[in-house]
Amino acid sequence: MDVTFESRAEPCTIGCRDGEPVLFAGLRAGLTLPYDCATGTCGMCKARVKSGEVETLWPDAPALAKLQRDKGDILMCQARALSPCVLRVPGQVACEGTRVLPDYDQGRITSVRALTSDVLAFDLTLAAPLAFAAGQFAVLSVPSLTGGRAYSMVNFADTSSVLEFVVKKRAGGALSDWLFARDRTGELLGLFGPLGRATFRPGEDRNLVCIAGGSGIAGIVSILEHASASGHFARHGARVFFGVRTLADGFYLDRFDRLVAGSNWALEVVLALSHENSSQPVHPEYPRIKLAHGFVHEVADARLPAACENVSAFVAGPPPMVDGAIRMLIGHGVASASIRYDKFG
Numbered sequence: 001m002d003v004t005f006e007s008r009a010e011p012c013t014i015g016c017r018d019g020e021p022v023l024f025a026g027l028r029a030g031l032t033l034p035y036d037c038a039t040g041t042c043g044m045c046k047a048r049v050k051s052g053e054v055e056t057l058w059p060d061a062p063a064l065a066k067l068q069r070d071k072g073d074i075l076m077c078q079a080r081a082l083s084p085c086v087l088r089v090p091g092q093v094a095c096e097g098t099r100v101l102p103d104y105d106q107g108r109i110t111s112v113r114a115l116t117s118d119v120l121a122f123d124l125t126l127a128a129p130l131a132f133a134a135g136q137f138a139v140l141s142v143p144s145l146t147g148g149r150a151y152s153m154v155n156f157a158d159t160s161s162v163l164e165f166v167v168k169k170r171a172g173g174a175l176s177d178w179l180f181a182r183d184r185t186g187e188l189l190g191l192f193g194p195l196g197r198a199t200f201r202p203g204e205d206r207n208l209v210c211i212a213g214g215s216g217i218a219g220i221v222s223i224l225e226h227a228s229a230s231g232h233f234a235r236h237g238a239r240v241f242f243g244v245r246t247l248a249d250g251f252y253l254d255r256f257d258r259l260v261a262g263s264n265w266a267l268e269v270v271l272a273l274s275h276e277n278s279s280q281p282v283h284p285e286y287p288r289i290k291l292a293h294g295f296v297h298e299v300a301d302a303r304l305p306a307a308c309e310n311v312s313a314f315v316a317g318p319p320p321m322v323d324g325a326i327r328m329l330i331g332h333g334v335a336s337a338s339i340r341y342d343k344f345g
């Protein structure tokens with residue numbers, strides 16, 4: 001099915017597969033379409049149907065509430081074409097031919113492990129290696145569930161046939177319910193990716209500030225692994241603020257501990273506890289990790305210098321946390337163009 005994207009640039013026409021979200025078809029074709037979450041939460045992929053017929057794949061997608069649906073507005077990540085159609089997209093849409101384009105794949109779940117009482121990690125083993133950048137994510141799907149959920153890759157390698165993911169148990173979260181119901185080792189998951197522009201580029205001559213809530217830390221771990229492997233910490237500092245509810249909710253602390261040790265203290269990691277006031281300044285088991293009380297963006301606000309210079313910032317987590325962190329960073333002098341973020345609803 002042909003879909004034409006009109007914007008302030010030349011119109012682009014691409015072919016959609018049966019049932020495929022028009023956003024995914026456009027990204028597969030290399031178009032620079034606007035999106036953040038790719039799963040119906042943020043509203044960034046808004047477009048207006050000029051002609052043709054589209055169907056909404058997930059009628060309860062939270063971001064639909066932000067649209068003027070009576071005027072033909074749709075979420076491209078939640079719309080499939082039922083006929084050839086023309087969509088009007090804000091901004092300029094161009095074709096990027098050089099970067100790695102997302103595509104469909106599937107993999108088998110291996111090595112499931114519990115990180116806390118409500119956080120699981122697992123590996124997804126693909127038949128062929130996938131190239132991805134540190135900080136990118138993929139939309140994972142289960143054949144028996146409608147739609148997909150976005151998860152960031154935790155590991156980093158230029159290409160890898162093993163992708164590491166972390167999932168927090170969420171009430172009513174279909175994929176998390178499915179994963180936590182029993183041991184899913186050996187089961188198949190569909191994947192669309194890699195996605196996301198909140199990526200780390202090792203050539204950047206900048207210090208890093210990373211702020212994440214809960215499982216939003218996944219992509220930050222990948223960024224730090226890449227920064228460490230590329231020698232970034234020999235020239236630049238990095239400050240990581242990781243928000244969880246209590247000390248028992250922290251995970252990947254062994255990895256952070258190793259990264260801090262390997263950075264010769266160029267990397268600072270602060271675990272922000274929103275629901276527990278520890279009397280200790282550092283983690284009892286991992287003393288290279290500092291402790292603080294409060295919401296993660298408030299903790300970062302109190303500890304960052306009034307004027308942050310030469311900084312690239314990465315923010316990941318639930319939308320209110322991300323919005324609060326972005327406002328705080330701008331207040332500390334970080335240019336909005338230097339803040340990359342992923343919102344996971």
Ligand code: FES
Binds near residue numbers: 040045075078
């Ligand atoms: Fe479609 Fe976020 S990208 S709602």
